Amino acid sequence: QKEVEQNSGPLSVPEGAIASLNCTYSDRGSQSFFWYRQYSGKSPELIMSIYSNGDKEDGRFTAQLNKASQYVSLLIRDSQPSDSATYLCAVNQAGTALIFGKGTTLSVSS
Amino acid sequence: DADVTQTPRNRITKTGKRIMLECSQTKGHDRMYWYRQDPGLGLRLIYYSFDVKDINKGEISDGYSVSRQAQAKFSLSLESAIPNQTALYFCATSEMGQSYNEQFFGPGTRLTVL
Numbered sequence: 001q002k003e004v005e006q007n008s009g010p011l012s013v014p015e016g017a018i019a020s021l022n023c024t025y026s027d028r029g030s031q032s033f034f035w036y037r038q039y040s041g042k043s044p045e046l047i048m049s050i051y052s053n054g055d056k057e058d059g060r061f062t063a064q065l066n067k068a069s070q071y072v073s074l075l076i077r078d079s080q081p082s083d084s085a086t087y088l089c090a091v092n093q094a095g096t097a098l099i100f101g102k103g104t105t106l107s108v109s110s
Numbered sequence: 111d112a113d114v115t116q117t118p119r120n121r122i123t124k125t126g127k128r129i130m131l132e133c134s135q136t137k138g139h140d141r142m143y144w145y146r147q148d149p150g151l152g153l154r155l156i157y158y159s160f161d162v163k164d165i166n167k168g169e170i171s172d173g174y175s176v177s178r179q180a181q182a183k184f185s186l187s188l189e190s191a192i193p194n195q196t197a198l199y200f201c202a203t204s205e206m207g208q209s210y211n212e213q214f215f216g217p218g219t220r221l222t223v224l
Contacts, residue, residue: 032210043200043215044153051210088153092211097143097168102152 002027004091006101015110019076023089023101026070033065033072036088038103044088048074079108113137114216116201122222129188131219133201140206142184143213144168144176146197153200159184160206191223 003026013019021035032051036044050056050063050072062075072091076083086103093099114135123129133142144156155168157176165176173195177185188195201216 032212034212036215041198041220043218046212046214049210049212090213096211097155097158098211098213100153102150 002091002093002099004089004099004101006087006089006104008102009105010107011104012107012109013079015079015081015108017079017108019079019083019106019108021074021076021087021089021104021106023072023074024070025072025089025091025099027091027093027099028067028070030067030070030091030093032092033063034090034092034098035061035063035072035074036090036100037083038086038088040086076106079106081108081110084108114201114203114214116199116216116219118219119217120220122224123191124224125190125192127191127223129191129221131186131188131199131201131221133184133186133216135182135201135203135216137203137214138181139203139214140181141204141211142178143202143204144174144184144186145200145202146170146195147200147218148197156186188221188223191221193223196221196223 035048038044048063050065060077064073088103089101090098143158145153159178199219202213204213
């Protein structure tokens with residue numbers, strides 16, 4: 001059974017702080033990794049994709065991938081109340097369907 | 111206009127009724143997916159289709175069927191709805207030939223089965 005694990009949270013950070021969200025996956029053959037943001041009652045929105053080991057930065061977001069440890073993370077710098085949402089980690093193997101974690105709820109207090 | 115649309119957005123129905131959820135996309139993507147989301151269980155794949163003639167079962171296909179009417183349209187049917195099919199349903203699309211498989215989601219359909 002291929003699995004993607006996330007801490008459900010809630011993760012609470014003050015405004016302006018760095019939020020760190022983590023995800024582990026079981027399938028070593030996984031090739032691509034995604035972070036989605038989902039506001040309550042809304043659809044998942046793709047915010048970061050990462051395909052190779054290391055860091056990938058996009059604005060306030062940085063995705064980090066370590067395939068040897070089967071670990072992917074998302075850092076959100078200068079967290080804002082509007083970042084309060086559930087963050088879903090998703091993993092893809094060989095271009096088939098994605099496997100999603102259950103999500104981590106982030107709460108940013110002003 | 112939205113790239114991926116779903117109809118209806120909300121539906122309340124009774125046990126035993128047949129229900130169809132529809133998904134249309136203007137992204138030009140070949141691959142389409144149906145997921146359901148339940149509190150505490152995350153997103154689970156029901157069916158997916160890589161082109162009009164290709165339909166594949168996902169993790170939880172029992173009680174569901176699908177139809178790929180065209181590249182842009184993918185429908186999900188519940189032949190005889192039951193209360194534990196109450197959930198939020200999402201359609202998603204991705205590009206053919208892209209091994210990375212970035213998926214883009216529609217706005218969702220909230221289905222309640224009484």
